[in-house]
Every structure is written in structure tokens, then in C-alpha cells.
Amino acid sequence: IATLASEISKIPRLRTFLVDFQRRLATTGEQICIMEGRDIGTIVFPQAFCKIFLTASLEVRTRRRLEELNASGNTTISYQELFKDITQRDQQDTQRKVAPLLQADDAVLIDTSTLSIVEVEAQIARLIQERRHKCEF
Numbered sequence: 001i002a003t004l005a006s007e008i009s010k011i012p013r014l015r016t017f018l019v020d021f022q023r024r025l026a027t028t029g030e031q032i033c034i035m036e037g038r039d040i041g042t043i044v045f046p047q048a049f050c051k052i053f054l055t056a057s058l059e060v061r062t063r064r065r066l067e068e069l070n071a072s073g074n075t076t077i078s079y080q081e082l083f084k085d086i087t088q089r090d091q092q093d094t095q096r097k098v099a100p101l102l103q104a105d106d107a108v109l110i111d112t113s114t115l116s117i118v119e120v121e122a123q124i125a126r127l128i129q130e131r132r133h134k135c136e137f
Contacts, residue, residue: 006089009038012098019044019099032132038093041104050131051107052124060113062086 008014022044026033037044041051056064062083069077077085093101103109108127112120 006092009093010096010098015098032128038101039099041107042102043099046104049135050128051104052127053103053107053109054120055109055111056113058083058086058090 022035022037022040026035026045035044041048041053045051062079065086066077066079066082069075069082090101110120110123115123
């Protein structure tokens with residue numbers, strides 16, 4: 001799915017449709033909308049009140065993804081193959097002409113390489129609370 005998402009993101013007409021769809025989806029309720037994606041803070045919602053750019057080293061992302069795949073029963077891909085796939089996707093996404101992967105200027109960078117999921121969740125929750133209190137909805 002990740003590979004297909006990267007390929008589909010290159011198609012301008014489809015990107016336009018998807019961006020419009022995501023914007024409509026976010027405005028259908030009265031609750032705060034939380035979205036994740038490689039261009040959410042720069043293209044889809046450039047005016048979002050809280051933007052977070054999550055990252056981790058390539059090695060850590062590869063290891064985490066491999067653990068996810070193995071836990072779901074997929075043991076057919078090696079660490080080296082997955083490392084290569086993730087590297088290629090990163091390169092494609094950062095260099096594509098339509099909506100490239102960029103950290104928004106006002107996004108908070110969180111490097112999760114040495115953090116547990118609980119620590120990452122706590123940092124994100126704290127940021128949202130801090131920013132939410134500064135905004136009027």
C-alpha cells in the first residue's frame with residue numbers, strides 16, 4: 001500500500017481529487033480532525049493549528065516496519081529489501097513534482113528514533129493541548 005500511495009501521489013489529477021476529499025472529510029464534524037500523511041501539513045492543511053513532523057532514522061524505520069510485517073505473518077521480506085524499499089520511497093516522495101514530502105516551516109519535529117510509542121503519544125498530546133488552548137474554534 002505504501003508503494004502504491006507513493007506512485008498514486010505523482011498523478012496531479014488524482015492528487016487534486018484526494019486533497020479536496022481530505023479537506024471535505026476534515027470539515028464534516030465539530031471535532032478536531034487529526035490526519036497523517038506526507039503532505040498533510042504543507043499541501044492539504046497548510047493553516048493547521050498544530051503540525052507535527054514525525055521522523056526516525058532509516059534503520060529504525062526499517063526495523064519497526066519489519067517487526068510489523070513479521071507480527072502480521074509476513075516473513076517474506078528481508079531487512080535489506082525493506083531498507084531499499086523505504087529508501088526508494090523516501091527518494092520518490094521528496095523529489096516528486098506534485099506535493100513533495102517536506103517538513104512544513106511551522107511543524108514541530110519529533111525524532112522518534114529513541115522514543116517508545118508511549119513517549120511519542122505523550123509528546124503529541126502535549127503539543128496538541130498547548131496549541132489548542134491558543135486557538136479559537
